[in-house]
Amino acid sequence: MRILMFSHGYQPTLSGVTVVVQKIARSMVQRGHEVTVITASEKSLPYQAEDQGVQLKRVWGIPNPFWLEGPIPVISPPAIRHFVDRYQPDIIHSHDNGPQSYLLLWVHWDTRPRLISSCYTLPGFFTQYANFGGLEHWVERLMWKYYLNNLNKYDHVIFCTHSHQQDFVAHGLHPPTTVISNGVNIQRYRPEKEPNENIEKSYHLPPKPRILSVGRLMKDKKLHLLIRAMRVVCDQREAHLIIVGRGNERSRLIALIQQLNLESNVHLLGYFPEPDLPALYRSCDLFAIPSLVEVQSLPTLQAAVTGLPIVAANSAALPELVKDGENGYLVDPRNARELADAILRILNDPDHAKQLGLASMEIGGAHDELLTIQAYEDFYRAMVEKTNQNIAVKGD
Numbered sequence: 001m002r003i004l005m006f007s008h009g010y011q012p013t014l015s016g017v018t019v020v021v022q023k024i025a026r027s028m029v030q031r032g033h034e035v036t037v038i039t040a041s042e043k044s045l046p047y048q049a050e051d052q053g054v055q056l057k058r059v060w061g062i063p064n065p066f067w068l069e070g071p072i073p074v075i076s077p078p079a080i081r082h083f084v085d086r087y088q089p090d091i092i093h094s095h096d097n098g099p100q101s102y103l104l105l106w107v108h109w110d111t112r113p114r115l116i117s118s119c120y121t122l123p124g125f126f127t128q129y130a131n132f133g134g135l136e137h138w139v140e141r142l143m144w145k146y147y148l149n150n151l152n153k154y155d156h157v158i159f160c161t162h163s164h165q166q167d168f169v170a171h172g173l174h175p176p177t178t179v180i181s182n183g184v185n186i187q188r189y190r191p192e193k194e195p196n197e198n199i200e201k202s203y204h205l206p207p208k209p210r211i212l213s214v215g216r217l218m219k220d221k222k223l224h225l226l227i228r229a230m231r232v233v234c235d236q237r238e239a240h241l242i243i244v245g246r247g248n249e250r251s252r253l254i255a256l257i258q259q260l261n262l263e264s265n266v267h268l269l270g271y272f273p274e275p276d277l278p279a280l281y282r283s284c285d286l287f288a289i290p291s292l293v294e295v296q297s298l299p300t301l302q303a304a305v306t307g308l309p310i311v312a313a314n315s316a317a318l319p320e321l322v323k324d325g326e327n328g329y330l331v332d333p334r335n336a337r338e339l340a341d342a343i344l345r346i347l348n349d350p351d352h353a354k355q356l357g358l359a360s361m362e363i364g365g366a367h368d369e370l371l372t373i374q375a376y377e378d379f380y381r382a383m384v385e386k387t388n389q390n391i392a393v394k395g396d
Contacts, residue, residue, distance in 0.1 A: 001028075001033045001090045001091065002036075002087065002089045002090050002091075003033055003035045003090065003091055003093060003380060004036050004038070004087055004089035004092045004113075005021060005025060005036070005037045005093045006039070006092070006095060006100045006101070007037055007095040008039065008040060008072070008096045008100070009039055009040055009042070009070050009071070009073075010037055010051075010056060011051075012042060013042050013069060014069070014216070014246070014271075015070065015216060016182070016296075016297070017095055017120050019298060020160075020182045021037065024372075024373070025051075025054040026051070028373075028380075029052065031373075031377060033380075034055075035055065036054070036055040036056075036057060036089070037054060037056050037057070038057045038059060038073070038075065038080075038083070038100070039056065039058060039073060040059060040070075040071040041059060041061040041073075042058075042061060044060070044061050044071065045060070046058055059075045060073070060074040060075070061074070062074055066248075067216075067218065068248055069246060069247070072098070072099060073096070073099065073100055075100065076103070077104075077107045078107075080107050081107045081108065090113055090380075091113050091380055091383055091384055091387075092104070092112070092113050092114070092115050093116045093117075093118065094115070094116065094118070097117075097120060097121045097147065101117060101150055102150055105153050113387065114155045114156065114384075114387050115153075115154045116154065116155060116156050116157075116158065116383065117150075117151055117157050117158070118157070118158040118159075119147075119151060119159055119164065119168065119295070120160075122164070122295060123140045123141075123143035123144045123146075124140055124143075125293040127139055127140050127143075148168070148171060148172050148173060152173065154175055155176075156177070156178065157173065157176075158179075159179050159180075160180060160181055160182045160295060160296040160317075161179065161295060161317040162320065163317045163320055164296070164316070164317050165179050180375045180376060180379065181296070181366075181367045181372055182298055182372065183367055183368065183369030183370075183371065183372030183373070184304075184305050184367050184368070184369055185369050186305045186368050189302045190307075191282060191306055191361070194279065197282070199280055199283050200283055202276070203269070203276075203280075205242065205283060206242070206265075206267060207240065208240075208285060209238075209239050209347050210239075210240050210241075210283065210285055211239060211241045211242065211284065211285065211286055211287075211347075212241075212242050212244070212284035212287050212288070213226055213241065213288050213289060213299075214243075214245060214277070214287075214299035214302070214303075215244075216245050216247040217243070217246060217253060218249055219248075219249060220291060220293050221245075221247075221290070222290040222291055222292060222313070222333065223290070224249075224252070224253065224256055225339060226288055227241070227256050227257060227260065227262065227266055228256075228260070229288075229336040229340035230260075230262055230340070231340075232336065232337060232344075233340050233344055233347075236344060237344070237347065237348070239265065239343075239347060240265055240266075240267060241262075241266045241288075242269060243266070243269065244280070245270070245271075246270055250270075253268065277302070278302075278306065281303060281306040282306055285308070285309075285347065285353065286308055286310065286311060286328075286343065286346050286353065287299070287300065287303035287308045287310045287311070288310070288311045288312070289312045289313065289318065290331075290333060290339060291316075291333075292313060292333050293315070293316050294316045294317055294318050295316060296317050296320075296321070297321065300312065301321065301367050303360070303364075304321055304327065304360040304361065304363055304367075305364035305367070307357040307358065307360055307361045308357055308360060309327065309328045309346050309356035309360060310328035311328055311329050311331060311339060311343055312331070313332075313333035314330035314332065315333045321363060321364070323359070323363065326356070327359035327360040327363055328342075328346075328360065329342035329345065329346075
């Protein structure tokens with residue numbers, strides 16, 4: 001098969017979407033398929049490259065005011081048409097819920113492959129980044145209209161969780177849908193340490209207990225809530241919060257840490273090399289995520305299969321991975337005190353924490369990325385076969 005993907009970014013741009021796109025693209029190449037990804041240039045200027053057999057067409061990338069490290073791809077409908085005519089893909093899969101997804105629908109086709117879109121966003125995500133003077137509800141309704149108008153023109157829509165899928169269907173999504181987990185590498189993210197593993201010494205980690213949070217330092221992640229919760233936690237016992245990730249909010253988070261006198265208890269590690277991430281998870285005692293708009297959350301999956309108890313916001317798709325009282329606790333996504341109480345409940349009861357961690361492993365095990373890759377290949381084959389059958393019927 002020849003698979004053409006569109007994505008807002010691709011590594012070295014780091015986000016949950018770019019990680020998933022790279023994983024799918026590389027895996028399809030390993031299985032003998034041809035994959036090309038059209039994505040933004042992290043250098044601004046267009047260029048072409050290759051990533052383990054994946055052909056990358058980097059188009060103009062313009063600055064993104066909401067995410068400095070994630071440039072916005074710029075490509076015109078005629079340019080898309082020209083590239084598709086030259087590449088002749090069997091299927092087009094958009095992982096971009098922004099400009100490229102919209103522009104794909106403006107292309108004037110003679111005949112085209114099936115258009116597939118993955119949905120990685122919620123309309124409420126947009127309202128996290130601007131002050132609309134109390135009009136957030138109306139802006140969110142407008143964003144629902146935009147996303148549905150866009151996705152309803154695709155032949156099929158893929159979601160990574162059932163709750164996300166059901167939310168869009170309930171709001172008026174019409175095309176057929178499929179749920180495929182983003183998946184996690186359970187061979188690497190596991191509780192058992194590697195021989196000679198000593199992540200604490202390598203990165204000078206603070207003493208235990210350690211609370212871990214991984215993700216972009218952006219407004220939608222609500223990390224300020226977690227830092228405020230740490231003030232409550234540290235008033236009652238010794239504990240350390242490790243935050244991994246880069247983003248626009250770093251300076252604001254540092255200011256809050258200083259304001260709350262938490263410099264010795266909250267540690268912003270910034271970028272952390274992925275090869276060392278499994279060991280970092282294993283070195284921590286629990287995972288915390290207060291984000292409001294997660295459509296799945298790869299870091300939460302990684303924490304689960306590593307056997308960590310999890311404290312998460314009772315919001316969006318996180319309740320699919322965190323069962324309250326079973327493998328962790330779901331908390332009010334706007335209540336720092338409730339978040340702190342859940343963290344303390346786990347830290348103060350090691351036996352209970354161990355049971356929660358075992359339940360996390362069972363929940364996370366259903367998301368083995370080998371199942372994800374097989375599901376995508378089966379899905380692509382079915383879509384292409386359906387297209388070929390339709391062509392045959394028209395020919396008759």
